[in-house]
Amino acid sequence: MLTIYAVSDSIGETAEQVARATACQFSEMVEVRRIPYIKSFEDVDDFINGIEYPLESMIVTTVVLVDIREFLVERCIERGIRIINVLGPCIGTASRILNKMPDYKPGAVWNMDSQYFKKIEAMEFAMQYDDSKDYGGIRHADVILIGLSRTSKTPLCMYLANKGIKALNIPLMPEVPIPEELFSIDSKKIIGLTIDPMRLIEIRRHRMDKFNRLSSEIQYANAERVLQELEFADKVMKRLRCKIIDVTKRAIEDTALLIMKSIGYNGVKDH
Known part of the structure; x- marks a missing residue:
């Protein structure tokens, strides 16, 4: 090797x-x-x-x-x-x-200028810490997105990174402990993403069909399981006292705009 x-x-x-x-x-x-x-x-x-x-x-x-x-x-x-x-x-x-x-x-x-450099750095950050690969980035992030699987966390992080914002996402699951680091940072940096249960079931079933998921994984889109996850996520978000955004009928750009406004983003010019 x-x-x-x-x-x-x-x-x-x-x-x-x-x-x-x-x-x-x-x-x-x-x-x-x-x-x-x-x-x-x-x-x-x-x-x-x-x-x-x-x-x-x-x-x-x-x-x-x-x-x-x-x-x-x-x-x-x-x-x-x-x-x-x-x-x-x-x-x-x-x-x-x-x-x-x-x-x-x-x-x-x-031939980079400071804004371009900031975007590249933010994109590398988003990829490194995507889907809770490492909680070490929490204290360095500009914003932390939390939510269930299939609530657009990763695409949002990449969209925000293109604006020079270091975004990190953490998936919420009842079986997985919440990282303690979340309770030691400013709650204004945390954004909770929620979604209508019927829409989430639809998205997950479509994903299962697309990737030929095994029948043993059917719980992923099971209505009872989805409701259980949503209840768990709601409790976590309330405990963290973070801003919550419903992504059910929102485009990525619209949700990102709400996030940027919430964290006081001043803007980085595009090239």
């Missing part, structure tokens, strides 16, 4: 694309991990020291800051880690042809 680390002093998309293009040639034998914002010697040390299997790792880097890049190479040599800088040769060749020193601007390849 090989791990390719896509390392950058910016967001790391270029390095990751190269790494994934390499990985796809070797089926499932290669894992790719993106390591963005390596901008200091301390960042380099923390990253390199955290590599558990150096001989089974390689680094694809687009670091353009010369001193950081050289230090990264030194540390890789020390630990026997193979490293390739995909921008270095290109920048060097262009520099020689133009007889001009490069600007060495991290992230210049994307």
Whole structure:
């Protein structure tokens, strides 16, 4: 098994694309991990020291800051880690042809402004913490959406992310404990999503038909089960004293507008 680390002093998309293009040639034998914002010697040390299997790792880097890049190479040599800088040769060749020193601007390849950067960061946040994969993002989120399965939590998070809002969603289920972190943050950051039970049953049955769910999973769209879940969700939302939005007849855009108004969103210009 090989791990390719896509390392950058910016967001790391270029390095990751190269790494994934390499990985796809070797089926499932290669894992790719993106390591963005390596901008200091301390960042380099923390990253390199955290590599558990150096001989089974390689680094694809687009670091353009010369001193950081050289230090990264030194540390890789020390630990026997193979490293390739995909921008270095290109920048060097262009520099020689133009007889001009490069600007060495991290992230210049994307020509990002602050709003674009904020959107990308928010989208990465939404994907990382989607569907309660990790509760560690709760205190860093701009808004937390809670609700039953199929109440549009994930699409809403992605829509909000496109506005530069870090949104995290937590599915509510009677069998799953509510994360304690929710009770230690401002309730104004929490939005509860509710829906008409008949509409929820319809949506869930459609999803089961679409993905050929097994008959053993029929409880997912069972009326009694749905009512039980809705009652549980209502109790949780009241306990958290959060704003509740009924998404039954609302488009994603309309619900998102209510959420943005509730959290005092000032707006990020679109590009």
